[in-house]
Amino acid sequence: MSKILEVNDLKMYFSYKKNFIGQTTQTLKAVDGVSLYIDEGEILGLVGESGCGKTTTGRSIVRLLNPTDGNIIFLGDDITHKNKKELQSIYKNIQLIFQDPYASLNPRKKVGKAIMEVLKVHGENDKNKQIEKTKELFSMVGLNDQAMEKYPHEFSGGQRQRVIIARALAVSPKLIICDEPVSALDVSIQAQIINLLIELRDKLGLSYLFISHDLRVIQYISDRVSVMYLGKIVEEATTEALFSNPLHPYTMVLLSSVNGQHKEQPLLPGEVPSPVNPPSGCSFRTRCPFAMDICAQETPELLNQNKNHKVACHLYTKENNE
Numbered sequence: 001m002s003k004i005l006e007v008n009d010l011k012m013y014f015s016y017k018k019n020f021i022g023q024t025t026q027t028l029k030a031v032d033g034v035s036l037y038i039d040e041g042e043i044l045g046l047v048g049e050s051g052c053g054k055t056t057t058g059r060s061i062v063r064l065l066n067p068t069d070g071n072i073i074f075l076g077d078d079i080t081h082k083n084k085k086e087l088q089s090i091y092k093n094i095q096l097i098f099q100d101p102y103a104s105l106n107p108r109k110k111v112g113k114a115i116m117e118v119l120k121v122h123g124e125n126d127k128n129k130q131i132e133k134t135k136e137l138f139s140m141v142g143l144n145d146q147a148m149e150k151y152p153h154e155f156s157g158g159q160r161q162r163v164i165i166a167r168a169l170a171v172s173p174k175l176i177i178c179d180e181p182v183s184a185l186d187v188s189i190q191a192q193i194i195n196l197l198i199e200l201r202d203k204l205g206l207s208y209l210f211i212s213h214d215l216r217v218i219q220y221i222s223d224r225v226s227v228m229y230l231g232k233i234v235e236e237a238t239t240e241a242l243f244s245n246p247l248h249p250y251t252m253v254l255l256s257s258v259n260g261q262h263k264e265q266p267l268l269p270g271e272v273p274s275p276v277n278p279p280s281g282c283s284f285r286t287r288c289p290f291a292m293d294i295c296a297q298e299t300p301e302l303l304n305q306n307k308n309h310k311v312a313c314h315l316y317t318k319e320n321n322e
């Protein structure tokens, strides 16, 4: 299987003045050395608590943000430093779906017209063909032809997300970055949208980077999962391996909360440290029940435990097990 996306050591730092006279500059390390890949037709889940850097990772990959360091290879092409004009042809192949579909639609434009305009921008000038293609896209996402004549506010949240998916499909993308696409929806509607995304992946051979804080959603949709904490990937595995045998203490706590344990106690002890001033060594050490001396001194690398599983934790490095 060939890789559709490869991200190597991606860093996204934001600098800002600490005080109002601008004397001290601080650096917020929102994404701090993330590497990941997605194979053709694969769904990679990216999971972590709010503020861990997963959304910034997604936005950096599509170059809505200019990464501080690292590189992004899409379909074999290094897109890290491409300019706006060069990125236009990339955006035909990568699309984004956000959490709030209402904010992504023009409230004064009928949704059918909005999609026809996308088709026009990408070279389809024949109006009849635009209409036919829009009907086809709507049918693909479970909407009828009458939906074309409606404004965004006339849809339910789930239907609006279907419109957004149809618009993303209008350019026949190869990769879709889905950033919390179902978080704002009722649970029953969430399942419908997730099943639709899986169905479209199977039918069209799409790949997804699926970003979510919700482990149950991630487990359901993903082929592989990367777990993120404070700007770094701390564990990466096939979905089966991660959920049956989590290795990183952070993943263990996240999973135990989903499985109904820890009901009487806080999910994790302590506060999430600031990405401006993260702990030395392992950034999880201030909350980790297994922290050792070395955890404050050395940052653990993301290393293979076996073919399907990588973890960044000193508990699994040879010298700490001897």
Ligand code: SF4
Pocket (backbone or CB within 6 Å): 248, 249, 250, 282, 283, 284, 285, 286, 288, 289, 290, 291, 292, 295, 300, 312, 313, 314, 315
């Ligand atoms: Fe805990 Fe140390 Fe592993 Fe970090 S490296 S997760 S502090 S045991």
